[in-house]
Amino acid sequence: MTERPTGPELGRVAEAFHAARGVETDADWAELALVRLVFGDVRIDVVEQVLTEAAGTVREAQESPAELFGAPSEWADQQAEQLREAGLDVFEDPLIMGWREGVLTTLGLASGLSALFFLSQLLDLLVGSESGPTDVTAGFALMPLLLSAMLVVVIAVYKRAVARFRFPIVVALCAAVVVLGAGGVASIIVPLAREGADARLAWGWSILLVPLYAALCWVVAKLWRAPAQGPGDREGRGDAKGREDVEALTPQQILDSAHLDDEDWVRRARAALRRRDDFTDPRIDAVLTEAQAHAAESGAPLVEEFGSPEGYAQKLPKDPRTIPRRMTLFYAVLALLWLALALADAAGAGWHVGWSVAAPAVLAVAFGAMAVGRARAWHRVGRSS
Structure with a gap:
C-alpha cells in the first residue's frame, strides 16, 4: 500500500468502483486510469468526476471496467483526447502558479540551490584556492531565496506572455527579467554581505540552509492550505486567480x-x-x-x-520538433545571460571566484545542461522524422 498513490480523490474513486460490484480488481483498474489521467495533466477534480461516472456505468452493467472500457491506459487517453477536443479548461499546467504555489516553489528551489552552493564551496576547498570557501553572511543566506524568487518570476512571465506575444518577444521579456532581477538581487545581497562582516559564520554552516528552506517550505504548506475542492469545483482551486491571468x-x-x-x-x-x-x-x-x-x-x-x-x-496535429527547438533556444539564452553575469562579477572582483560569482555560474551550468538536453531531444525528433 505504501507504493500506491494516495489522496482523498483516489480513495473516493476506489471506493466507488469497489461498491459498484464488490470486486477488488475494479479498484485496481480505476487506480491505473487515475494515474494515467493525472500524468496526462488532467485536473484531479475532473479525473475524479470522470471516473465516478465510469463507476456508475460499471454498477449499472455489472461488468468489469476492463470488459466495458478496455485497458485503463487506453481508456484514459481517450478521455483526455475527448476533453481536449471539447476545448475545456480541465488541464493542469504545473508552471502556471498562483501565490501559494509560487511561494512553495520558491522555498523548494531555495533549498536545492543552497545544496548547490554548498557543493561549490566544498569544491572550492578541495581545489585549494588561495582565499578558500567564503564565510556565511546574511547576504549569502538570502541569495538562494532571492534567486529562486527571480526564477519563479521568469516562469510566470514566460507562461503569461507566451499566449500573447510571438516567441522571440517572449524570450526577450524573460531575458530582461533575468538582467533586471540579477541587478536587484545584487543590490540586496552585496550590502548585506558587507554590513554583516562582524556576524560571519564558517562556510560549513551553509549546509544548514538546505534543511532550513525545506522546513520553511513544509511549514508554509501546512499553514497555507489550498482551499478544499470537490469534483468540478472550479472556483475552489488555489491557482484560480493565476489561471484567470492567462485567459483560462x-x-x-x-x-x-x-x-x-x-x-x-x-x-x-x-x-x-x-x-x-x-x-x-x-x-x-x-x-x-x-x-x-x-x-x-x-x-x-x-x-x-x-x-x-x-x-x-x-x-490540430502536433509538431514534435517545435517544443524542443524553442526550449533549446530559451535555455541557451538564459545560460548565456547567467554566464555573462558570472564573468562580469568575476571581473569586478579581480577574477576572484567567490560566492557572488558561483551563484550565476551554477545557474549558467544548470540552464546550459537543460539546453543540451533539449537540443538532443530536438536532434532525435529530427532524425526520426
Whole structure:
C-alpha cells in the first residue's frame, strides 16, 4: 500500500468502483486510469468526476471496467483526447502558479540551490584556492531565496506572455527579467554581505540552509492550505486567480462560443494555439488564414464551421520538433545571460571566484545542461522524422 498513490480523490474513486460490484480488481483498474489521467495533466477534480461516472456505468452493467472500457491506459487517453477536443479548461499546467504555489516553489528551489552552493564551496576547498570557501553572511543566506524568487518570476512571465506575444518577444521579456532581477538581487545581497562582516559564520554552516528552506517550505504548506475542492469545483482551486491571468477558459466561455464573431474567434484560437507551445507563429498564421478562407468559402461563421476556438486548437496535429527547438533556444539564452553575469562579477572582483560569482555560474551550468538536453531531444525528433 505504501507504493500506491494516495489522496482523498483516489480513495473516493476506489471506493466507488469497489461498491459498484464488490470486486477488488475494479479498484485496481480505476487506480491505473487515475494515474494515467493525472500524468496526462488532467485536473484531479475532473479525473475524479470522470471516473465516478465510469463507476456508475460499471454498477449499472455489472461488468468489469476492463470488459466495458478496455485497458485503463487506453481508456484514459481517450478521455483526455475527448476533453481536449471539447476545448475545456480541465488541464493542469504545473508552471502556471498562483501565490501559494509560487511561494512553495520558491522555498523548494531555495533549498536545492543552497545544496548547490554548498557543493561549490566544498569544491572550492578541495581545489585549494588561495582565499578558500567564503564565510556565511546574511547576504549569502538570502541569495538562494532571492534567486529562486527571480526564477519563479521568469516562469510566470514566460507562461503569461507566451499566449500573447510571438516567441522571440517572449524570450526577450524573460531575458530582461533575468538582467533586471540579477541587478536587484545584487543590490540586496552585496550590502548585506558587507554590513554583516562582524556576524560571519564558517562556510560549513551553509549546509544548514538546505534543511532550513525545506522546513520553511513544509511549514508554509501546512499553514497555507489550498482551499478544499470537490469534483468540478472550479472556483475552489488555489491557482484560480493565476489561471484567470492567462485567459483560462471557463465552462461559461464554452457556452458563449456559439455567439463569437470571427474576430474574437481568431483571437481566442491564436491564444490557445500559442499556449500549446508546439506551434510556431508562422504556422499559427497559416492555420488561421486557412480556417478563415474555408469559412469564407462556405459562407458560415468560424464558430459554426469549426466549433469553439479552444477545441479547434486542441484538434490540430502536433509538431514534435517545435517544443524542443524553442526550449533549446530559451535555455541557451538564459545560460548565456547567467554566464555573462558570472564573468562580469568575476571581473569586478579581480577574477576572484567567490560566492557572488558561483551563484550565476551554477545557474549558467544548470540552464546550459537543460539546453543540451533539449537540443538532443530536438536532434532525435529530427532524425526520426
